[in-house]
Amino acid sequence: MNSEKLEQVWQEVCDQIKSYNNIDPTQVNAFFSRLHPQAMSEGFLMLTADNDFIKTWIERHYAEFIKQALADLYQVPFTVVIEVDLAPAVPAPATAQRSGGPSETAPTIAGEAASAKTPTPAEPAAPAPPQNSAEHAAPMTTPNLAGTDADASSTADGPAAANPESANPSVAGMENGADGPTSTLTFENFVIGDSNRMAYSMAVAVAEMPGKAHLNPLFIYGKSGLGKTHLMRAIQNYVNETMPHLSVVYVDSAELLSDYMEASAAHDKEKSSYKNFKTRYEEADVLLIDDVQYLQGKKQTLDIVFQIFNKLTSQGRQVVLSADRAPKNIDIDERYKSRFNSGGTFDIQPPEIETKLGIVKSFVEEYRESEGSRDFDIPADIQMYIAESSSSNIRELKSAVTKVIYQMTFFNQPNLSLDDVRSLLENHFSGGPSKRLTIADIQKEVETFYRVSHAELVGKKRAREIIHARQIAIYLCRQMLDLPFNDIGKKFNRDHSTVMYSVTNIEEKMKENRELREELETLRQIIREI
CATH class of the missing domain: 1.10.1750.10 (DnaA protein, C-terminal DNA-binding domain)
Known part of the structure; x- marks a missing residue:
């Protein structure tokens, strides 16, 4: 079969998959754009993926759908093989060759366990889309719902609190250690939509090849609760898993400021304290700093961050920054704005209805998997009501889903009606005009x-x-x-x-x-x- 015909057949298979129930066409478009048909005969199809991440994700979540689509189109069972295309061998980033052996794992990040993160949804570029996780666990026996990108109890990201976009209540204990795996904040459980596709794609590109000049630094911005920290943690997890010899450090600005103050206060008594503070960050192969807008007005800390930033980027090591606004809107010196903007700067916009509905569906699916309740579901009209009524903040949406799940399961009300849910969530949503504002x-x-x-x-x-x-x-x-x-x-x-x-x-x-x-x-x- 010639390549043109093969591509045509593959497109038919993709279209068939998108016609199935419980399939999100936007996720199929994003993921399957990273698959390429190589050979096909009766009962056999071979595909290649861009990398191991795509291969693994497709095999876990879409292999059966591909086989079903082929069987539906050709009325014979198919064997589907997916391999990683290693042809365009890309040289390892400079960061990977900095040292001969494994880098030391970064020190404990204090306060991570106190925060809870929400994922979320933006534009073109090819990487793969997965599904979201949960947050806002209810004060009862908490099912193992995946983490999200914002603190369940906070209304805004505040410098005094631990980063509201970081941990998951159900795995807080895991996240209170070294910069190792950070629970469920991965690329796989991030729901992609038009509002966040570009930021997601660039995050995947950085995770796959940290240190590339055109994306160094990577600056992701968007208001609280849209998924910035989820993407940063996903980068951290991906690099830790696929390039364990690299040292990855994630820190939010509140912790960074606290570290600096402690090191400065002890400087006269223990001269090594300040050196140790800088060493932690300067020896990172990938440094991720969350919510940098909280460093405005902190001139001394900013100066140190700037020094570390320049040292890492000049050595080809990756820096990723996030904020709730674009660099130009952060009240800092122009030289910082210019440097923060010198790589790739991408925003995450509030999610559209379709993306919010996708997050609701993925959250329900995650609950089914974690609890082994394959028959559990939330009626479609209730799912749409939650998606339409919630604000752009994904943590609010997810906590609404959590309330409904608990009402249906813990309080044994499996037949909740839409009117019941309206009453349950009467004072939950913050969207719409504010009556108290003047x-x-x-x-x-x-x-x-x-x-x-x-x-x-x-x-x-x-x-x-x-x-x-x-x-x-x-x-x-x-x-x-x-x-x-x-x-x-x-x-x-x-x-x-x-x-x-x-x-x-x-x-x-x-x-x-x-x-x-x-x-x-x-x-x-x-x-x-x-």
Whole structure:
């Protein structure tokens, strides 16, 4: 069979698989783009995968579907063989050749066990999509639900707390040790959608070949609860599993700051303390720093991070950073912004309905597997209600699913109706307009964000930065409070037509300007957390 015909047959097989129930077509598209048909005869198909990760994932999760599709199309049973294509042998990254033997495992990360992580969902590039895990365990006997990317009890990522996107309550004990496997935060249990596909793809690329110049550093940003830490932990897990000779260090900014303060405080008494602090990070082959926005205003710590950053990247060792905003919106020196932006910078947007529904389904499937309850399911209308009602924060969505699961199992109510679930989750979701917010609240946060005074925001000055802040504040008042234009105008000393123009202008700019959308999403998050 010639290659053109083989590709055509393979496309038919893929289309057949996507027609099956309980198959997510977006995941098939992403995963199967990394498979290539090599040979086919009666009852036999040979495929090659880009790497071991793809091969293993396909064999575990899709091999039977491939065989079923072939049998449905050709009415004969098939043997399917998947091999790794080693033809384009890629040289090992510089990091892998830095030392002859295995690197020492990084030291304990304090506070990881106190945090809980949520995964989540963005754009093109080929890597593979898996399924999400859970978080927000209920205060009862907790099933082994996979970890997510945010602290179940926190409403925002705060510098004083352990990283809210890090651990899983069900495996907290495992994560309180060295930088080894971090529970279930892997590429396999990350649900991919249009909102996160590009960030996911780049994370996989870095995990497969750490230290490549065009993705060093890799900077992933997006608001809390969208899956940044899940991707960072997935990189950590993948490198630990496939390249155990490399030293991988994950740290959130709160821990990094604490480490630095302790080392500095002890410096006079024990001169080795400061050296040991730097050595831990400078000897990493892959260094992952989470929530770097919390280092703003911490000049001395930033200087040290900058030194470590420059040393590692100059030696071809990989640095991965995450934040809740783009580098340009972090209040740090321009040289830091420039360096943070010098590799690959990718955002994670709030997930669309389809992705949230996929997360709900994967969470239910994970519960079935962990509990051995293959017949358990949540009705489709309830799953859709949860996906549509939840905010963009995936931890909120997953905790809603957890509540429903416990209501159905622990409280023995397997026949929950949609009305029952509406009552159960009546006060759970934070999405929708806030009734407690005021125009003054929004004005204050916009003034702080853009560094303008209240007099400037509501006054007559027409400097570009002031006009921009004013229009953003008006737009957010209209969107978040749903007030009439006249009522908003009175608080800004503007008339109805000016307010209407401001809203329309921002809406038009958002269509073309991704950075503006990111600014607005950051502001919404800040305002919601008041």
